[in-house]
Amino acid sequence: MKAKNPFKTGSPAAALWAEIDPAALPRHVAIIMDGNGRWARRRHQPRMAGHRGGVRATREIVESCARIGLPVLTLYAFSLDNWKRPRAEVDFLMRLLRQYVRRELDYMRRNNVRLRVIGRWQELPAGVAADVARAVEETSANTGLQLVVALNYSARAELVDAVQRLLEESRSNGLTRVDEATLAAHLYAGDLPDPDLLIRTSGEMRLSNFLLWQLAYTEIWVTETLWPDFSTRHLLQAILDFQQRERRYGGLSPEEARAERKARALGGALLHR
Numbered sequence: 708m709k710a711k712n713p714f715k716t717g718s719p720a721a722a723l724w725a726e727i728d729p730a731a732l733p734r735h736v737a738i739i740m741d742g743n744g745r746w747a748r749r750r751h752q753p754r755m756a757g758h759r760g761g762v763r764a765t766r767e768i769v770e771s772c773a774r775i776g777l778p779v780l781t782l783y784a785f786s787l788d789n790w791k792r793p794r795a796e797v798d799f800l801m802r803l804l805r806q807y808v809r810r811e812l813d814y815m816r817r818n819n820v821r822l823r824v825i826g827r828w829q830e831l832p833a834g835v836a837a838d839v840a841r842a843v844e845e846t847s848a849n850t851g852l853q854l855v856v857a858l859n860y861s862a863r864a865e866l867v868d869a870v871q872r873l874l875e876e877s878r879s880n881g882l883t884r885v886d887e888a889t890l891a892a893h894l895y896a897g898d899l900p901d902p903d904l905l906i907r908t909s910g911e912m913r914l915s916n917f918l919l920w921q922l923a924y925t926e927i928w929v930t931e932t933l934w935p936d937f938s939t940r941h942l943l944q945a946i947l948d949f950q951q952r953e954r955r956y957g958g959l960s961p962e963e964a965r966a967e968r969k970a971r972a973l974g975g976a977l978l979h980r
């Protein structure tokens with residue numbers, strides 16, 4: 708029997724959850740949170756208001772992922788390219804990030820959430836990096852949701868960093884051959900499964916230098932909804948749609964393989980008549 712519905716009786720989230728197979732949840736959902744600026748512009752507000760709205764959405768989505776027992780959630784919070792934004796916006800984002808990490812630490816402790824960070828986050832302003840390091844350390848033994856935040860992240864830089872580490876190992880231990888598993892293990896969070904589902908908000912059809920290696924076979928779900936308006940209902944819809952997709956990893960579905968065997972048998976019989 709299905710466990711108790713974790714959402715409020717009668718809510719759209721509860722209705723969607725009732726349709727989801729909890730045994731077939733994605734192991735890892737990654738999200739490109741986009742559209743904070745447009746959300747603010749539509750309201751004739753400064754971009755900062757959009758980012759605040761983005762934090763509210765982030766909080767709700769993290770809580771829902773923990774509640775439904777999702778193993779891994781990766782959020783694209785700040786890219787290496789985001790330094791190109793006006794100084795005031797970057798400073799604001801840094802303050803927001805610091806606030807988020809500090810305020811959510813208590814929630815993460817109480818709810819068994821483990822915070823992890825990917826990207827060149829040590830290069831962030833010292834205070835931000837210190838708060839992030841503290842939260843990562845203090846939640847490191849938690850065994851529930853792994854919340855992976857991409858900070859000062861670029862997928863190409865991640866691949867460069869992985870290759871750099873491999874070169875260093877080759878000097879120290881004589882490593883001479885690399886296969887896919889070795890490279891994957893040298894990524895920032897090389898122990899995690901690849902995302903099964905990538906969500907992108909605000910309708911853009913781009914990967915924006917996010918997890919390029921890890922997304923090779925990931926199902927992509929794009930919504931026009933802007934990140935500050937993204938809620939549990941959208942997350943559950945994405946998971947439900949994901950459960951209806953057929954993943955073939957370059958092969959054939961069981962149904963296609965059956966039809967092909969049948970066609971061959973029939974074709975063979977006709978050919979030899």
Ligand code: FPP
Pocket residue numbers: 740741742743744745746758759761762765782783784785789800803804807856
């Ligand atoms: C995209 O909106 C979002 C970002 C640049 C990342 C910032 C994310 C948040 C503030 C959410 C909170 C997350 C954490 C972990 C604190 P955009 O500014 O690119 O929007 P636009 O494309 O409409 O201009």
